[in-house]
Amino acid sequence: MFGSLHTRSHFSFLDGGSSVETLADAAHELGHDALAITDVHGVYAAVRHHRACRRLGIRPLIGIDVPVILQESTCVDLSLLARNAEGYRAICRLSTRLHESKGLTMQELRQHEALGRTELQSCFVILHMLSGPSQHVVAVLDVLQQRGIDELHAGLAHDGRPWAMRRIRAMAELAAERSVPLVAAQDVRYARRDEYAVHDLMVCIREGITIHDPHPLRPVHDRQCLRTEADLQKLIPYPEAFTNVDRIIDECRFDLLPEHITPPAARIPDGRTSGEVLRQMCQDMFDDRYGRVSADVRQRASELLEHELRVIADLELSDFFLVVHEVVQHARMRGIRSSGRGSAANSVVAYVLGITGVCPVEHHLLFERFLHRGRKGTPDIDVDFDSERRGEVLAWMEERFGLEQTAMTATIITYRIRMAIRDAAKALGWPEDTVRALSKSVPGYTNNSVETYRNELAGVIGQIPMLDILIRAASLLLDHPRHLGQHSGGMVLSSKPLETLTPVQRSANGVAVVQFDKDDVEALGLVKFDVLGLRMLACISECIELIERHTGTSPDIDRLELDDAETFETIRSGRTLGIFQIESQGQIHLLAKHQPERFSDLVTEVALFRPGPLQGGMVHPYIARRRGKEPVTFPHPDLEPILSDTLGIVLFQEQVLEIAHRFAGM
Secondary structure (H helix, E strand, O other): OOEEOOEOOHHHOOOOOOOHHHHHHHHHHOOOOEEEEEEEOOOOOHHHHHHHHHHHOOEEEEEEEEEEEEEOOEEEEEEEEEOOHHHHHHHHHHHHHHOOOOOEEHHHHHHOHHHOOOHHHHEEEEEEOOOOOHHHHHHHHHHHHHOOOOOEEEEEOOOOOOOHHHHHHHHHHHHHHHOOOEEEOOOEOOOOHHHHHHHHHHHHHHHOOOOOOOOOOOOOOOOOOOOOHHHHHHHOOOHHHHHHHHHHHHHOOOOOOOOOOEOOOOOOOOOOOHHHHHHHHHHHHHHHHHOOOOHHHHHHHHHHHHHHHHHHHHOOOHHHHHHHHHHHHHHHHOOOOEEEEHHHHHOHHHHHOOOOOOOOOOOOOOHHHOOOOOOOOOOOOEEEEEOOOHHHHHHHHHHHHOHHHEEEEEEEEEOOHHHHHHHHHHHOOOOHHHHHHHHHOOOOOOOOOHHHHHHHHHHHHOOOHHHHHHHHHHHHHOOOEEEEEEEEEEEEEOOOOHHHOOOEEEOOOOOEEEOOOHHHHHHOOEEEEEEEEEHHHHHHHHHHHHHHHHHOOOOOHHHOOOOOHHHHHHHHOOOOOOOOOOOOHHHHHHHHHHOOOOHHHHHHHHHHOOHHHHHOOOHHHHHHHHOOOOOOOOOOHHHHHHHHHHOOOOOOHHHHHHHHHHHHOO
16 A cells, blocks of 8 residues: 655645645545645644545545754654544644644653653654754654654655755665664645645745745745655665555554534433433423413424434434533523524424524424434534623633633634735735735625736736736635634534544634634534624613613513514614614615514515525515515415415525425435
């Protein structure tokens, strides 16, 4: 077997020019059996790497590059490859400790806990001689052997420079003296030769230089790409180095993506299970929600509750629902308003527990849109909290679940058109004033190509040959990761220390952040709970406070009548500025046409103003039917019970699901 063991993807943040998907495709085309991604200080690409390799039938290896700093500008590179789950955990712990530094110092290398003998028995360690004098490699090798790391290898790489063979022989001789096995570990920074340019551009951006400036870290050729085994055997004349590649690939057997979910641990009394506690809690709270409804609604809700509890138990998510209820209940006890939203509102369990405030039975909401036995990954429960007091909720959650088991989800900040033009222009050598004018000449958010804005860019610098180079350079950067960001509200909760599942690092404002975005977090089986801030809830809290201050009474805002005639008269008049979700000019215009008379009409109003109905041409037919200018018709008789509430027009996702179920048996 053969594969690249030292590959940096674009998740090395301006130190790799290709995505893991592109690297996996290129490796597959070259006949590789495996591919290791060893990004600097992190495993940001690990989940996507596993998926890409699974798709192509090649083995994904997870690793990390750790520079060992000997002097201010001199370092020796180490690569760690996880042999198994314990090796991955060791890499995560090491990455967590390294995120604020540029690498390990020699003193840290001698003392660092994460480089202990026991933990790293489950990792392959490859020592590289890529730059700097050989005595530095000797110094690092001495420390590693003193630490008793058995699976230590000397990496051989041909970088295409005149002294490459001399360096390979020196490394081979050193390895022979110290009884360290050799391994072919070419330094790969991009998938194919034509991606050399984007890598060079990224180096210039990272180092703060222009393309006109020489720099030792800039590539000197386009051969830091993936190559065939036969090609590398011509450059590295040591057969045992390739035999050891085969052995390492064979021994690295670790599946990062589980088929199960790791929910946070709820507080469960001794002798009881989380499923039993959840069931008892729902039964105790059922009458509070359904004690004053019709017998038909109560019966239907009871049946749905039983069905949902069985599904939740089968998916082992009882702990998760108990934890979310605990968070919401704690906020309520402290007088912090909250409101569950999204597909969680389709759940009777969430409604009974007070997580959401909308009865799914009365509003014909389907539980399967939220959760079903075929779903892989965690359910999406979004809860809005009073924006003025959201920080209190987050602080309590960290205290309740522990700092080691809570962290925010990351967002991968990728190059969009404005930032791509800005960084490319700086690397091409334009002065700051021109760079600023170029970036402002294009929109901040657009999916168009850079070429689309040629005239706007030419308006700043003119129709000059460098304009073509700028457009090409900015286009090369688009969609590549630039840095890691913090998700606005997604908090990861785990029953295990997060360091064993993902590295954790601190954002600029001191918040703990995992190295994966929301999709990757779900793929890992981790539970993400969106703790969001909503100004509308802060406004309601302030209104209640003002009413109590001036009248001495406090209204029960959650039990107000929803069909008050005077309220709807105000809404129909268009005086809705400041009213959540119906205050925009477009909504005010639609209200005048729609003329809502009850709360269900407002639900339809908000649905009509969504992108689907607007782009699908559903608004005008609905208004015409509501006013009696068009007859209410159904394309098929079986659609009438599904679409009767919306006058034969498809407005809700639940209706789409019901149609698919009714007509296609899905």
